[in-house]
Amino acid sequence: MKITLCVAVIVASLAAVDARLVPHAADFALHPSSATQTAPAKALLRVPLKTNPHFKRNARAAALKAMNKYKMFQSDSFRNNLASTGTVNLTDYENDLLYYGEITIGTPGQTVKLDFDTGSSDLWFASTLCARCIRKSRYDSNKSSTYHKDGRPWHITYGDGTSSSGICGTDDVTIGGLTIKNQTIEMANKISSGFITDPSDGILGLGFNKIVTVSGVKTPVDNMISQGLISEPIFSVFLGKGSNGGGGEYLFGGINHSKFRGTLATVPVDNSRGFWTVAVGSGSVGSSTISHFSGIIDTGSTLLMLPDLQASQVAKALNAIDNEDGTYTISCNVADLHDLKLNIGGNDYIVPAADLIFEQIGRNKCMAAFAYSGSNSVGILGDTFLKNNYVVFQQEVPPSVQIAAI
Structure with missing residues (x-):
């Protein structure tokens, strides 16, 4: 996008x-x-x-x-x-x-x-x-x-x-x-x-x-x-x-x-810059911890774009290789990977290991569905995240989103 x-x-x-x-x-x-x-x-x-x-x-x-x-x-x-x-x-x-x-x-x-x-x-x-x-x-x-x-x-x-x-x-x-x-x-x-x-x-x-x-x-x-x-x-x-x-x-x-299971949870939105920005708390990949960051919910982006530090944390936990162009190469074998959990508003939302694979590019080599944004603090919650979670956007004051797992 x-x-x-x-x-x-x-x-x-x-x-x-x-x-x-x-x-x-x-x-x-x-x-x-x-x-x-x-x-x-x-x-x-x-x-x-x-x-x-x-x-x-x-x-x-x-x-x-x-x-x-x-x-x-x-x-x-x-x-x-x-x-x-x-x-x-x-x-x-x-x-x-x-x-x-x-x-x-x-x-x-x-x-x-x-x-x-x-x-x-x-x-x-x-x-x-x-x-x-x-x-x-x-x-x-x-x-x-x-x-x-x-x-x-x-x-x-x-x-x-x-x-x-x-x-x-x-x-x-x-x-x-x-x-x-x-x-x-x-x-x-x-x-x-x-x-x-x-x-x-x-x-x-x-x-x-x-x-x-x-x-x-x-x-x-x-x-x-x-x-x-x-x-x-x-x-x-x-x-x-x-x-x-x-x-x-x-x-x-x-x-x-x-279209979703469970209960919708309301999360405050910071729209001071015009975007649907939410606070993402500490997450995890397997036993590895992912630091908190600000995430813009963006239906127009295909990938999950993480701030540089958080992207490197996810990459390390998944043994991903930095392609030095914003993307990563990871294993195509789901058994080699872990689910990614992101905590938003006190609730964990999961991106399954299978959805962290974008496409195959070689023998057991796949492009990852996450990348790094070039920012120290801002990430983009694109379709990698959104196809696993139903989101309700409420724009009148105070703005908020409601999220539930699909």
Whole structure:
């Protein structure tokens, strides 16, 4: 995945962490499906995830980077005053590497594939203004009757060196059947080479509005809340494992209790820098102790990026070899490895030994699903962690997350 310049600056101040190094799950977007109506008091919006079968696995790049069928007959007020839910069965590509979702922009709706990313806060996508975006699904503002010109420029640079830029506008944005009115959108007219081959058409940021590129812009989740589209200011994330049949889901406005076991535990979030940051207490790998650190919960990063000290502690316990590029080589034999336990809010959350293996690169040689961030204190809890734990994001004051093992 990638990380915004804002993230890079923050991490640099803490010791130059490059969180969004992951090409990941570059990524998420909504996939509309048949919907079920519920009462307004229980308004929910499920946004399932869809994997991209064309993206190629690359651990090094990863370390450096979810009633729609007949909505045409429904009025806007009807759709927006009823809960719209939709679930889709998904498959993961190459061991849970990539998920993306589809949303529609404008009237009539134009579909784009987006990376749903809790590590950034901008909503941008390829547009017909972009000559280099011919392989993308490009939004055309001239074809939308609800588009309005804004004109403000925007530019985003990610930690892996990729970038995009363009101009702002406003239009209606439909996610899982619910329509956000007059959402500020960022239409790309330039994208860097890294984005040309990227499977998604852009990114939908789910971070806090503090890190939006254009000052004063409200994020899609901000607008879902203010426009009364969801009954609770939360969204929940489930990432399935390919080994268990795959699948994935974003649920806006509620919690899907069928997706996890045990009890959700509430953990305070430090959003002072615009990210979903939690305190990670001392953990362990086998009999070895892992020191505490701050972790940014990031759906847009494939790997578990640990601060340098903690990464070396995990590597030593697993007899991993430092590849000197942020990644590690480990044994492909699960019996040679140990589960990783991370303590968050006083509870242990486990990444099984099998999920610490990213991919095989040789005879009993595998790339690890963890890497080091280049920071002394900040790590990134990417999909290596998230596909083992259900997370509910609550952004209103005081912000928090709820976590339960899947």
